[in-house]
Amino acid sequence: MxxxxxxxxxxxxxxxxxxxxxxxxxxxxxxxxxxxxxxxxxxxxxxxxxxxxxxxxxxxxxxxxxxxxxxxxxxxxxxxxxxxxxxxxxxxxxxxxxxxxxxxxxxxxxxxxxxxxxxxxxxxxxxxxxxxxxxxxxxxxxxxxxxxxxxxxxxxxxxxxxxxxxxxxxxxxxxxxxxxxxxxxxxxxxxxxxxxxxxxxxxxxxxxxxxxxxxxALDPHTTYFAPRASETFNINMSLSLEGIGAVLQYDDDYTKVVRLIPGGPAEKQNELAPNDRILAVGQDNKEMVDVVGMRLDDVVDMIRGERGTKVYLEIQPAKGDGQTTKTINITREKVKLEDQAAKKKIINVERGGETYKVGVIELPTFYSDFAAIQAGDRDYKSSTRDTKKLIEELRQEGVIAIVLDLRNNGGGSLQEANSLAGLFIPRGPILQFKDTSGRVRVMEDRDPSVTYSGPLGVLVNRMSASASEIVAAALQDYGRALILGGQTFGKGTVQVLQEMDKGQLKVTQAKFYRVSGESTQHKGVHPDIAFPSLLDEKSVGESAQKNPLSWDKIHETRYPVYWEMSDYLPVLEPRHEQRMKEEPNFVALVDQINDVREQASTFKSISLNEEARLQLREEGKEKSIARENKRRKALGLDPITKEDEIEPSEDDPYAQEAAEVMLDFIAANQLK
Incomplete structure (x- = not known):
């Protein structure tokens, strides 16, 4: 031809x-x-x-x-x-x-x-x-x-x-x-x-x-990187270059935000979100450059820069009406290991005139300081070591339950996931792998000691992926923890990097399986108690990808079940649902979710009539103001009159509700 x-x-x-x-x-x-x-x-x-x-x-x-x-x-x-x-x-x-x-x-x-x-x-x-x-x-x-x-x-x-x-x-x-x-x-x-x-x-x-x-055509995670793209990929994996801490992809002529790196500048600022589109990029004292249709690696190069400098982004928010844009600025920083380290806080829950303490451990990623390990540093940082230390501190502070917060945790070291799950159970299997030959291997915790044996919750959402799903699944199968929040991402595959004559191939070589034998692929981990979420399963997660590998099941392993969590759900769910109807932050959140999903279901075309667009914008503002004022009234706060008066709340209703559920669990357990 x-x-x-x-x-x-x-x-x-x-x-x-x-x-x-x-x-x-x-x-x-x-x-x-x-x-x-x-x-x-x-x-x-x-x-x-x-x-x-x-x-x-x-x-x-x-x-x-x-x-x-x-x-x-x-x-x-x-x-x-x-x-x-x-x-x-x-x-x-x-x-x-x-x-x-x-x-x-x-x-x-x-x-x-x-x-x-x-x-x-x-x-x-x-x-x-x-x-x-x-x-x-x-x-x-x-x-x-x-x-x-x-x-x-x-x-x-x-x-x-x-x-x-x-x-x-x-x-x-x-x-x-x-x-x-x-x-x-x-x-x-x-x-x-x-x-x-x-x-x-x-x-x-x-x-x-x-x-x-x-x-x-094979699966969404197998990718060929030409030499330039390979260099970019390696930089992203090592987090060694200053930037805004966001993973981006090219989608329909647009640069789209896939996820925010925990501890990074964008996540800290809280103005950029998954599925937002970046329309233009600007530097200090320079004109904005339109990046629609521009190569992804060129857009990434424009966003990166020296630490301490600002980058300006014109974005089309995913949670908006699909028409309005806004310009934000983010100060570039290097994402440091300490920014991603486990952190703790205590939530006070009032019940019957008494105050109870519930500890929350936030774990943004599964990490291990390999450089410090290789240098012989005995005090090296790792997610397991840091979490263990925080558990011991929380116990000394008198908490009656602990919540492990894995929201937005995209994964990391498998070995760390395995050892961290082992903090809550005696020795035993944590996950299974099946490779290309069909051979199944079991990864297990070999440490018989248990750092914490008390009431445990694991808080997850749609951006909890890979290693996070392994930990949540293992603790759920063992009946060791209540899983709270939303359905997880559903990435149950393992990729390895293969060097090529030119570039690299990231290729899927194995699948994860729970100790129960079920795959986390595609379906993810379903919570025992579901929380409302703005993240839509249809647009985020493995099931939203093209050609994901299918869900399947292999033989289960032998493992004990400590609590039959299903026995407690008839008590826990009604109390949780009642709070969802009464707690002002959640009422406002559910209203916002309903508005966003209603827009998404009807947003098949855009009006090109100015009056209709202005009316739609005003209706959106009025809804936002009414929703915020309803929340503020319930909290005893003064009302607002303008949309730009709405400020991000420092409260974390998800963590607060997780603590409430754990108290319900303790009370229900005492009645058994």
């Missing part, structure tokens, strides 16, 4: 998107120093991936769709005629990778980039007149439900789609007080930035995108 000829024919046959601006993109060709990398990737995936897949036509078909989706996720550049012509190669990507002849991936990419360049040049040319002619009194809507958007049949249909997108951006800027005469230039700057990005595309970028369409 002459792929160069194919590309030319597609460009001629497809819609002609004329432009008065010069084209800067030069067609990329398959770099032959990646021929062997392609073959090596195929062999490695088939040999070491957990599912031992055969990279065949089935994988090719899935990878083809994923490749197109990674290039044009919002169906903004390709026409249906392009897709129809390219579809004849749906079953050829596996052969291209296996043979090390990946030019077809470059031809598809080149066609895409020409479509992008032509479209953006056209927009830059037409923007001033287009923006000046927008009628914001007209009743029309923009479809933002990307699952329902189809490839445009004609150039005219695509033109109309783009007109509405730009009108939405222009209206958003107008509503955010951008001077009307500046709106066209602000939008134009975005597309000129994207045109500059086109010139910087490198062959390795294309290979990485193509390779990851293959790996994504």
């Amino acid at each position: 002459n792929y160069k000829r194919l590309l030319v024919s597609l460009l001629v046959a497809g819609a002609s998107l004329t432009s008065s601006l010069a084209n800067a993109y030069t067609d990329l060709q398959q770099p032959h120093d990646y021929d062997q990398v392609a073959k090596e990737l195929t062999e490695m995936l088939e040999a070491v991936h957990y599912n031992r897949p055969t990279i065949d036509d089935r994988i090719s078909a899935s990878a083809f769709d994923l490749y197109l989706d990674s290039l044009d996720p919002t169906k903004s550049f390709f026409l249906k005629s392009d897709i129809d012509k390219l579809s004849k190669h749906r079953l050829e990507l596996d052969d291209a990778l296996r043979d090390g002849k990946t030019q077809i991936a470059y031809d598809i990419y080149n066609l895409y980039m020409h479509r992008v360049e032509d479209r953006l040049n056209k927009l830059v040319k037409e923007l001033p007149d287009m923006v000046s002619n927008f009628d914001y009194t007209k009743e029309e809507n923009l479809n933002v439900d990307f699952d329902t958007i189809q490839w445009s049949e004609t150039p005219q249909v695509l033109d109309e789609y783009w007109r509405k997108r730009i009108k939405n951006r222009a209206l958003t800027l107008k509503l955010n007080d951008e001077p009307v005469d500046k709106i066209a230039s602000v939008i134009e700057k975005r597309y000129r930035n994207q045109l500059k990005q086109i010139e910087q595309t490198e062959p390795a970028d294309v290979f990485q995108t193509f390779a990851n369409s293959i790996t994504a």
Whole structure:
């Protein structure tokens, strides 16, 4: 097949998107120093991936769709005629990778980039007149439900789609007080930035995108990193570079926040949240740079910087109305081990005229200071050692129960998770692994001592993942702790890094299983007592990923059960639910959750009518003010009149309620 000829024919046959601006993109060709990398990737995936897949036509078909989706996720550049012509190669990507002849991936990419360049040049040319002619009194809507958007049949249909997108951006800027005469230039700057990005595309970028369409067809955690991306990944893993402490990913032309690193600047500031979109990035005394459509590693480079300096982010909050944006600033810091260390606090609970103390141990991650261990430091820090010390301090302070807070704990050292669970049980199995060969191994705590044998709760949420789920699952199966909060993330797989001729492969090689034999994959750990949460299981967690490995079950191990927690739930649940209806912070939270979920269920299109948008914004403000005033009235606080008077509460209603549940548990246990 002459792929160069194919590309030319597609460009001629497809819609002609004329432009008065010069084209800067030069067609990329398959770099032959990646021929062997392609073959090596195929062999490695088939040999070491957990599912031992055969990279065949089935994988090719899935990878083809994923490749197109990674290039044009919002169906903004390709026409249906392009897709129809390219579809004849749906079953050829596996052969291209296996043979090390990946030019077809470059031809598809080149066609895409020409479509992008032509479209953006056209927009830059037409923007001033287009923006000046927008009628914001007209009743029309923009479809933002990307699952329902189809490839445009004609150039005219695509033109109309783009007109509405730009009108939405222009209206958003107008509503955010951008001077009307500046709106066209602000939008134009975005597309000129994207045109500059086109010139910087490198062959390795294309290979990485193509390779990851293959790996994504296997599971969401197997990823190929080209050399530059590999360096970024290693920096993130070591937390050795100053930044804001956020894990980011590229999603539908946007840079999206995946999670915040515990102890990092963004988490401490509490203005950035998972699923927020970053629209622009700025530095001290410099103009904001629009980053929509920009390469993820370039956005990351802009956000990183020297410790003590500020970075400015224009964000579209995930919890907002999907239309309003705001600008925040975060002071860059280096995430230190001590910032992620276990911490304790005591919550006082009033019952029957008496005050009871419940200890809470916050554990942001499972850590161990390997450098100190290697240096022979006997006083090295680790999550287990620090937690044990805090337990002993809490016992001396007279607590009657302990809550282990694993909210937002994304995991860490497996060995630490194993030994930390062992603080609460005598020796015994903690988790099971099954590898690619089907062999099952058991990881167990071999220390017969128990640091704490009293009433224990474990507080989790949707961002509790991996090692956190192992600890919560083990303590739940042993009947050693009540699990409180929300369903956990559901990441029950193990990845290892494999060095390649160029770059690295992070590949799934094993699955976790509970001592009960059930996998934590996909389903996560379900709480015994559920708390309301703003984090939606449909948009966050393993089940929200593409192609997650399935849940399954293996043989259980032998382990004792200390408390049959299900026996206590008929007593605990009604009391918990009653408090949810009465406690002001939770009442306000539930109201907010209902509003957010109602918006999400109906937010399939955006009105392009200014009056309708203003009304929607005002309704949102009025709801926020009413919700806050309802909470403040219940707490005996003065009411507010403006939304910006709402300040983040320093109270932690989740930890307070966890302490209340533990007192209920103690009371119920005394009655048995």
